[in-house]
Structure formats: structure tokens, C-alpha cells
Amino acid sequence: MDKGSIINTTVDFVKKELEGVESGHDWWHIYRVWKNAQLILVDEKADALVVELAALLHDIADAKFHNGDEEIGPAKAEEFMKSLQINASVIDHVTNIIRHISFKSGNQRHIFSSKELDIVQDADRLDAIGAIGVARAFNYGGFKNRAIYDPEIKPNLEMTKEEYKKSEAPTINHFYEKLLLLKDRMNTDAGRKLAEKRHEYLEQFLNQFFNEWNGRL
Ligand code: ADP
Ligand code: NI
Known part of the structure; x- marks a missing residue:
């Protein structure tokens, strides 16, 4: 074939x-x-x-x-x-x-690395940021019946994976706890360049979100 x-x-x-x-x-x-x-x-x-x-x-x-x-x-x-x-x-x-x-x-039992793995991992992470990342995050939050944002519940960067999974935090917190960190976890140069563009979009989105939240636009 x-x-x-x-x-x-x-x-x-x-x-x-x-x-x-x-x-x-x-x-x-x-x-x-x-x-x-x-x-x-x-x-x-x-x-x-x-x-x-x-x-x-x-x-x-x-x-x-x-x-x-x-x-x-x-x-x-x-x-x-x-x-x-x-x-x-x-x-x-x-x-x-x-x-x-x-x-x-x-x-530690399954250590494996290759350029091809690096690329697929980057490609998967790219789908969690940018406009698609925003859509997926709120889709997930809606499915879990989470608030979109709550000014009284601050993002927590110290949580373990298990605590994170159980956390009922609003969806905006997910941006600070995970999505905004992804651009620095990219493996390849090409992946990083794309991630930087999509990261910029996340920041623009958050800016607009908080302006609107506070009645500033
Ligand atoms: P992966 O497939 O990379 O393991 P997940 O299953 O953790 O990703 O998440 C799938 C999608 O749901 C991603 O876009 C992710 O950002 C989003 N997501 C996961 N957890 C949360 C959360 N607590 N709040 C909002 N979105 C989330
Ligand atoms: Ni995937």
C-alpha cells in the first residue's frame, strides 16, 4: 500500500x-x-x-x-x-x-524519545491553545457545569495532578494553571513558533474578557 x-x-x-x-x-x-x-x-x-x-x-x-x-x-x-x-x-x-x-x-518505566514523538506532542498541545483552545476549555467547563469565572477563586499553580483533576475551579483558572504554560513546553522550533502565535491570542482573549467583565468596553 x-x-x-x-x-x-x-x-x-x-x-x-x-x-x-x-x-x-x-x-x-x-x-x-x-x-x-x-x-x-x-x-x-x-x-x-x-x-x-x-x-x-x-x-x-x-x-x-x-x-x-x-x-x-x-x-x-x-x-x-x-x-x-x-x-x-x-x-x-x-x-x-x-x-x-x-x-x-x-x-519512569517507559522512557522513549524521538523527533516524531516531539512533533505529535507539539501538535496535540497546539490544539489546547489559540481560539480552539478557548473553545475546548469552555466546552469542557460547561460539560462539568463550572463557572466561567469567579473573582474570588484565584488560580492555584501549586496543585498536584490529582488535586487538579478534582478541582471545581472556574474555567478561566485553567488558562493560568495550564494553557498559558504550554508555549514554554514545546519540543520543536516550528511547534514553538506556532504556539507563540496561539499564546498571543490567548492573552488577547483574556484581556478582552477582563475588560468586558469590569464594564470597561
Ligand atoms: P489531553 O487530551 O491533552 O490529556 P485533557 O483531557 O486534559 O487533555 O483536556 C482536553 C481538553 O479539555 C483540553 O483542551 C483542555 O484544555 C480542556 N480541559 C481539561 N481540563 C480542563 C479544566 N479543568 N477546565 C477547562 N478546560 C479543561
Ligand atoms: Ni489528543
């Missing part, structure tokens, strides 16, 4: 697998991460097939919805790629990327 047919078949597979999934990680999240990855690939040297396959397959089975079993995603992706008779070293690399992205950071 040539690269184009592999990618087309993968797109169809992922769309089908993600039918009915919550909107934070639906097909359109995958689509945007894939497009972000292609944009980064214009400026970064890497194996494009590995990057595109990993971008398309990276959220195929979110562990959060499978009782925390973090091997389901990589295993599903591996089985699918085997059915297409993709080169074993490509399959290995892609499953490693998916595994690494889904494992909680700090898990």
Missing part, C-alpha cells in the same frame, strides 16, 4: 472508532492534531508517515474511558497497522509514540 492509501484507510478507521466520543477527543480533535502535525512537518525533518499515523491514532482509546488501561490504545493501533501490512519498524515507532503520549508523565 502506498502512503496515501495507508493514510486514507487510517482516517476511515479512526473516524469509525471515535464515533460518539465526547467532543474534547472526537474525530475533529484528531483532524486538527493531524493538520498541526503536517504544518510542523513543513519545517522539521522527520518521518512523515510515522508522524501522520501517530497523530491519527494517538487518542484511539483514551485510558480514561477504559478503566485506566493504558495499553488498549497502543494495542488497537498496532493491530490495525498490522492489518495493513505496514513495515514493522514503523508500527513499533508509532505504538511507542502513542504509549508515551498516554502514559502519565513521571512514569
